[in-house]
Amino acid sequence: MDTQEIFIGRQPILDRNQSLFAYELLFRSSRQNFAQVSDDTAATATVLSHAFTELGLEAALGPYLGFVNLDARMLMSDVLEMLPRDKFVLEVLETVELTPLVIARCRALKDLGFTLALDDFVTLEEQHKPLLELADIVKVELMGMSEADLENTVKALRHWPVKLLAEKVDSEAQVKRCSELGFALFQGYYFAKPTIIAGKKLSHSELTLNRLLGLVLDDADTGELEAIFKSEPGLTLNLMRLTNSAASGVRQKITSVRHAITVLGRRQLQRWLQLLVYADASPNGPLASPLMQLAATRGRFLELLAGDLMGSDRDLVDRAFMTGIMSLMPTLLHVPIGEIMNGLNVANDVREALEARTGVLGRMLLLAEKQEENDADACSALIVELPGLDTERVNAVLTQALAWANNLNRQAD
Numbered sequence: 001m002d003t004q005e006i007f008i009g010r011q012p013i014l015d016r017n018q019s020l021f022a023y024e025l026l027f028r029s030s031r032q033n034f035a036q037v038s039d040d041t042a043a044t045a046t047v048l049s050h051a052f053t054e055l056g057l058e059a060a061l062g063p064y065l066g067f068v069n070l071d072a073r074m075l076m077s078d079v080l081e082m083l084p085r086d087k088f089v090l091e092v093l094e095t096v097e098l099t100p101l102v103i104a105r106c107r108a109l110k111d112l113g114f115t116l117a118l119d120d121f122v123t124l125e126e127q128h129k130p131l132l133e134l135a136d137i138v139k140v141e142l143m144g145m146s147e148a149d150l151e152n153t154v155k156a157l158r159h160w161p162v163k164l165l166a167e168k169v170d171s172e173a174q175v176k177r178c179s180e181l182g183f184a185l186f187q188g189y190y191f192a193k194p195t196i197i198a199g200k201k202l203s204h205s206e207l208t209l210n211r212l213l214g215l216v217l218d219d220a221d222t223g224e225l226e227a228i229f230k231s232e233p234g235l236t237l238n239l240m241r242l243t244n245s246a247a248s249g250v251r252q253k254i255t256s257v258r259h260a261i262t263v264l265g266r267r268q269l270q271r272w273l274q275l276l277v278y279a280d281a282s283p284n285g286p287l288a289s290p291l292m293q294l295a296a297t298r299g300r301f302l303e304l305l306a307g308d309l310m311g312s313d314r315d316l317v318d319r320a321f322m323t324g325i326m327s328l329m330p331t332l333l334h335v336p337i338g339e340i341m342n343g344l345n346v347a348n349d350v351r352e353a354l355e356a357r358t359g360v361l362g363r364m365l366l367l368a369e370k371q372e373e374n375d376a377d378a379c380s381a382l383i384v385e386l387p388g389l390d391t392e393r394v395n396a397v398l399t400q401a402l403a404w405a406n407n408l409n410r411q412a413d
Contacts, residue, residue: 009374062406085113298324
């Protein structure tokens, strides 16, 4: 199989504080390419190697770990020795027959310093016990599991000093219950699902952020923007964090809102103000929020794609960034996107992209969403709609976007 036909996907893994802990890295080919598959394991191994040598995915992970799925053949592949031990968690798939040879290989990888995880765990069986002696993390699949079965599984696993990870989490209620049972990690995009609350009124801080975004889009005077920041000191703190991060490329330390406007210019300032909507007052930095991490990655991903497709249209590139950032606002504010759009002066192509996923911006946004879902078939179809792109370029853009977003949490030297 041509490795250029494999999409790189990723799914966030959060800790008990709901902060980003790691990504599971996913490598998937679309069905339309299946006829060409001669050795899927070898192709995945090649992509994995390529991702870290040429695409720079190790740098894109930033401070976060990368979980990688291993079938039986991949588990035996020499490619694994090329991966940095402190950056990766090796997941043994549930389909792997736990033979003495496989257990010996897992023990060797453990001795090399790798962290091991057992994937898609449901019920304890005798064959699992040798691997549980070596495993650091057990991923318990919640889908279809009853409350009683979940409690029995957790009770059985307490005989080993493993960290429990709940996967296929689709609600905050599941997070709460699993936390009570002692789970340390949670996987899924449940935090990004919009929960629309009928008749919800925006809080004071949400209204302020919405007003700020409206002023930015209307190209308001510097004095108007400064007045808002003076009334919300937390906003100023987060703006300083973002504009002084390594991602901004600014060489001098920003010390005030007016200074930020002077040094960055209005176009750059608009970018940081759009991101600021997702920032919180966490002492761990603005990207302690996984929602902001996702919004930043989407915004940068769309911006880079637009630059590839229509690099000469600078305004379109800026609107692409805005589309990615704003796409998660229904989740943040708990109100429908149409209601949010009513109060903002946005371009028609941005509005159509956000409300209906139509137009070039809409199709790029849908591509970002389908890549997050690891839907390779949909990604392949969307690339056909966006002439000038191919799978390899989309993967490269994703890794660049992840690296940029991770740098938002790292202060510039």
